[in-house]
Amino acid sequence: MSTTRQSRKTQPKTRWWPKLMRRLFLWGTVVVALWCVWIDYQIRSDFKSLQWALPARVYARPVELYVGAEQSVTQLTDYLQRLGYARSARVSNPGEYMVEGSRIMMRTRGFDFWDGEEPSTYVEVDFSGNSVRALRGGQMNRELAIVRMDPIEIGQIxxxxxxxxxxxxxxxxxxxxxxxxxxxxxxxxxxxxxxxxxxxxxxxxxxxxxxxxxxxxxxxxxxxxxxxxxxxxxxxxxxxxxxxxxxxxxxxxxxxxxxxxxxxxxxxxxxxxxxxxxxxxxxxxxxxxxxxxxxxxxxxxxxxxxxxxxxxxxxxxxxxxxxxxxxxxxxxxxxxxxxxxxxxxxxxxxxxxxxxxxxxQRSTRGYPAFMELVFRDLSRDYDANALRTEGLRIFTTLDVAMQNSMESVLANSVASVERPVPEGGTPLEAAVVITDASTGEVRALAGGRRSGFAGFNRALNAVRPIGSLVKPAVYLAALESRQFTLASVLADSPIELTIQGGEPWAPRNYDDKMYGDVYLYDALERSMNLATVDLGMQVGLDKVDEMLTRLGHPRSVPEYPSMLLGAVDMAPVEVAQLYQTLAANGFRSPLRAVEAVTSGDGSPLERYGIATEQVADPASIFLLEYAMQGVFERGTARTSAGRLVRNLPLAGKTGTTNDMRDSWFAGYGNDLVGVVWLGHDDNRDTGLTGATGALRVWTDIMTELDIQPRRNPPPQEITWQRVALQASRSPESRDCRTTQSLPFRTDGLPDIAVDCEDNGSVFDRFFDRFRDRR
Amino acid sequence: MQLHGQRLVLTLALVTLNACSANYMSRGIPAPIESRDGSSTVTTTPRMGRVMPGPAPTTSQEPAARTFPAQTGVPGIDDVTPATPPATYPPVTSSTGQPVYSPRDSAPPAPVPQDTRPSNPVYTQPQEAGTPASALLASVDAAIAEGELERAAALAERALRISPRDAYLWYRLADIRYQQQRYTDAAGFAQRALSFAGSDRELTREINALLGRSNDAAR
The missing domain is CATH 1.10.3810.10 (Biosynthetic peptidoglycan transglycosylase-like)
Structure with a gap:
């Protein structure tokens, strides 16, 4: 070691410097050259495959214009502003519009939809009040049948x-x-x-x-x-x-x-x-x-x-x-x-x-609750990376105008029913699901009372007991069994059930009263617990569970008697599925938030169309709905009837859970199904029943949306019969002095104990058969 | 600006670089912008073919208030048109004279429609011209003629959103699903159509026929 060092030291500088320099230069040139080659290679490959990660764009349902479409000058103007159309003195370029009284003139931008291209065109829309009166356009300004606007982008992934x-x-x-x-x-x-x-x-x-x-x-x-x-x-x-x-x-x-x-x-x-x-x-x-x-x-x-x-x-x-x-x-x-x-x-x-x-700003805040539903639906078919990078276009069912209307009333409405919040308590929270009554398309969604803000999405994720909202399934199973009619007499009296190895279960009515012998329809309208348990135990818990599955509940329910009173946990969106099936007269259509997906350049990839399957017979549904309309007319929701005069008849059901932890209302008209849940995130009692809480919020929303009355023509095998006003169990106690008319299946007429039809003339009976009360 | 001091080095490097890169000159120039659509790793799993139980007994109801069509007469056998329209099917145009639906450049060539029902013509109802549903139904016909059945279904669903209780529209949707050989779906739509058909006996008969074929095929 030491000798080598010494020998180096002794070498004269003039001999090794130039050699090293030459070597360094040579190697340096090689290194620089390699570096150049590397950079060159890198830039060529990088740029050649330059591929930006493009977010998926999510669109709301586009407005469609046609004669009779529900749309006002204000609504369409709002829509055009959301799309960034420019109001100008004359319409010459795509994306320009002008308003003259009750007429809007515009040139649409056109858009590539899943089912075809909507061309850019000149359009004149005349309004009369809240609907389109006339639609003209094109180069000759002729009448147009239908024009689809470009869709509002509601968010990106x-x-x-x-x-x-x-x-x-x-x-x-x-x-x-x-x-x-x-x-x-x-x-x-x-x-x-x-x-x-x-x-x-x-x-x-x-x-x-x-x-x-x-x-x-x-x-x-x-x-x-x-x-x-x-x-x-x-x-x-x-x-x-x-x-x-x-x-x-x-x-x-x-x-x-x-x-x-x-x-x-x-x-x-x-x-x-x-x-x-x-x-x-x-x-x-x-x-x-x-x-x-x-x-x-x-x-x-x-x-x-x-x-x-x-x-x-x-x-x-x-x-x-x-x-x-x-x-x-x-x-x-x-x-x-x-x-x-x-x-x-x-x-x-x-x-x-x-x-x-x-x-x-609005579009930044966006619709986080609905977007979560979209993401959840899409993640079944698309991996997250594809959604984030492929520039997909996602067409959804969201009705922006409806969503905004719902949001505009929700926060105040919840505040108006909220009881004073104790120190350190969480505020009353809410979830709302609104779907199309016919197709199951989700049209508006709120995951909390302040729906523009992201956070815990209760509409999808708050899985809570549904209380009396389960009862229509019990009654539908009963009516379908053909062993019960609307005038079947149930016992609303004390009952104690013991499940094997469990505590005895003794349910009570909400008001702690007992009503004795009651009609089946009355028990549902007034949501009597004891009568419902009486009915459910006769029908069979397995039949009720099966009915819940048929109506669209995805999980099997533990078959305890308490399920008859709603010891069944569901998220609001799952409740909406059940009531959707009822609103569609027994045809189940899976709820959908996504309609179609195209690639970034508009070529179709996937479509999620309407599906429909008949899961309950129309006559049974009709009878059930008689009682569910009665909920508004005579039952637990009659407190809202006054405010819904323009919209009745409607069908619905209130729901309250133990210690008033959850306040529910689910109801529907011809066009919409709405489910409202109120409760606390810490599961504290709300002090609200379904009627004093969720029903009021539902009513506020549905009057704002002007829900269409329920007009459901009776199936052919439905007939009307008079029965005694008072339920009775034997012909001896039958009291036909006061009667009421109820619908029945022609092969399922009322029991002799309540039938008052014999008291009328033959002519009366004939007349009754063709009488249509609604 | 800050790079100014390094210009000499760069000029030197340029010479080297030209030498380095000369080998690759023959490779041609890619178009970076167009390459973005190249790779598609989207996994699309069609969710179709829901299994349904056998047909439930179905009964007719009175027709709901129809927004269309105002029928101009009872359709007779003359109103029945062949399932596969002639090759000279007129192009559908909007009143602007522009084609309502133009074929897409990127779409695959239209497959020949698989005619699974040679003797089962589509029942047609006279439609009042100029209504949104009649315009959409014309587009439905055109899409079927082009063999684009899923597009036809999308258009029929658009019409249903405007007239959700129109039995004829549900029937057409059932017919499209039948042509797609999605028989259980077809049966579901046919039953829905029946529930709205009311007193229209001709339509009820056609729907029942389609329902029967669908149930047979689904077995």
Whole structure:
């Protein structure tokens, strides 16, 4: 060791220095060359496979216009504003509209739907009150049968990077925008080879003259590289690498490819954790309109943003943004891209951007509860990564107008029924599910009383006992067995049941009263617990469980007698499924939030159509519904009848659980099914019954939505018969002095003990058969 | 600006780079923007073919208030058109003169409709022209003619949203599912159609015939 060291020391410097230098230089050249090859390889492969992760876009159900459609001038105007249509003095371009009294004129933008393209067209809509009176349009302004508007985007499923963009090919980018960007960022773009020494020199001179940085020396190519590899540190080595990459990029790819990538990649704004990339999305973001609809001044404003998207943000710093816009315009004028006249007009135009306080804010908050349902439905068929990166378009069943109306009353309505909250207690919470009565499409959803806010989604995830909401299943099972009629007499009297190895169970009525012998329909209308247990034990717990399954409950229920009174746990959305099947007259259609999925370019991928299966016979359903309408007329929901005069008859059921922990109401008209749940997250008692809590909220919502009355024509085998007003168990005690008319199956007439039909004449009986009480 | 100091190095590097990259020149220039649609890892599992129990006894009800069609007469046997429309089926156009549904560039070539019912013509009801449902039904016919049955189903469902109690629309949806050989679905829609058919005996007969075929095929 020591000898070697010594021998080295003794060697004269002049002998080893040049040799080492030569070696170092040789190896250095090899290393640099390899580095170059590596960078070149990297940039080529990266750019070639440049594939942005695109968020899935989620759309609400589009408004359809036709004669008779429920739509008012105000509603359609709101809708157009949400879509970013511009109100103008004359309608010439897509996305413009004007209002004249009860008439709206517009040119639609057109949209690629799953079932075909809706072309952009001129439309005139005449309204009379809350409906469309006439619809004309097209070039000849003839009558149109139906026009489908473009859909409102209600949210995105974003990539983890938070980057959002709408990539567009270069041909779809207005020439003026390309000119503006080149003018202000890299005027020798088409002449240099990736880096631009001349441009740098020019910029330096300009900056020195101006005393501040007015021009940059980076080419568009270099800026693109910086954006694509944004996370790397800005070291000297990195900068050399960037320059080399720019040279390589410019060498291998055309100027148009680079410009197109730049236009789509560049960062142009931030909204929460969503990063706005690319000019097409920035156009939507700042102006609420597509690039093709922007004027020169607006394009120039966008072109000024890459220099500092935050500093020149037109929403927050309109003055700076205006100055910057005019700098861009001046550069364009200098370089001959625009005329002096164009410059004069554009540079004095008023800055009009979408303010974050209006529709943008709403769409940021969005519809988190409904979106969770969408995500849950989609995750059966799509993995999360595909949803975050493939740019899918997801068409949902959400009715934005209905959702907004529901939200507008929900918070106040819940507050109006809420009992004082004790110190440290959680506030009363709510969940609402509204579906289409015919097809099972979910049209509105609230996961909490303040429905615009993300959080625990009670509509999907609060699985609670449903109380008396289970009773229609008990009564339907009874009516279907053919052993019971609406006039069957039940015993509302004390009962004690002992389950094997369990405590004896002695249910009570809610009001602690006992009603003795009661009619079946009356027991349901007034929600009598003891009579229901009497009925359910006769029908059989297995039959009730089976009925719940047929109506759409996904899990089997433990068959204890307490299930008859609602010791069955369900989420509000599951309750909605049961009542959906009842509202559709015994046809079960699975609830749906997603209708169709297309790829980003509009080609169809998957459709989730209506499915329907008959699970209960129409006559039994009709009889059940007689009693469920009676809930409003005579039963537990009659307190709301006064407020629903315009909407009755309706069918529904109240539900209250032990110690008033949950307050439920589920009901339906011809068009809608609505389920409302109220309760505390800590399961504390609410002090509310179904009637004093959820029913009131339901009524507030349904009067706001103007639910359609329930008009259900009786099936052929239904007949009407008179029975004694008082239930009795033997013909001897039959009292036909006061009677009532009830529907029966022709092969399931009332028992002789209550039948008062014999007391009438033959003519009366004949007449009764054809009498339609509703 | 900060890069200014390194221009000399860069110019040197450029020479090297050109040498380095010369080998790859022949590979051609890719179009980066268009490549985004290239790979698709979407997993689509069709959720179809719900298994249903056998047909439940079904009875007719009085028709609900119809928003359409105002029938212009009792359809006779002359109103029945062949299931597979002739090849010269007129293109469906909106009143603007623009095609309502234009074929998509990306769509696969339309498959020849599989005619599973050579002797089972689609029953047609006269529709009042100019109503939303009649316009949509015209599009349904056109989609069926092009063999795009799922698109036809989507259009029929759109019409049903406007007229949810129209027996004829439910019947058409049942017929489309039958053509798609989704027989249990077809039976479900046919039963739904029956429940709204009311006193329309001709329609009731057609629905029952379709229901029978669907139940037979589903077995």
């Amino acid at each position: 974003n990539p983890e990077t938070g980057e959002d963009r709408v990539p567009v090919p270069l041909e779809e980018i207005p020439q003026a925008l390309k000119d503006a960007v080149i003018a202000v960022e890299d005027q020798r773009f088409y002449d240099h080879f990736g880096v631009d020494p001349i441009g740098i020199a020019r910029a330096m001179v300009a900056n020195v003259r101006a005393g501040e940085i007015v021009q940059g020396g980076s080419t568009l190519t270099q800026q693109l590289i910086k954006n694509l590899y944004l996370n790397r540190d800005q070291t000297l080595r990195r900068k050399i690498e960037e320059a080399l990459m720019a040279l390589s990029l410019d060498f291998h790819f055309s100027k148009d490819d680079i410009l197109a990538a730049y236009m789509n990649e560049i960062f142009l704004g931030q909204q929460g954790n969503r990063a706005i990339h690319g000019f097409a999305l920035a156009s939507e973001f700042y102006f609420g309109r597509p690039l093709s609809e922007l004027d020169l001044d607006e394009l120039a404003l966008l072109a000024g943003l890459p220099r500092g998207a935050s500093y020149y943000n037109p929403q927050r710093n309109p003055e700076r943004a205006t100055i910057r816009r005019n700098v861009v315009l001046a550069r364009m004028l200098d370089l001959g891209y625009i005329t002096k006249a164009q410059y004069d007009v554009a540079s004095t135009a008023r800055l009009e951007v979408v303010t974050p306080s209006s529709s943008q």
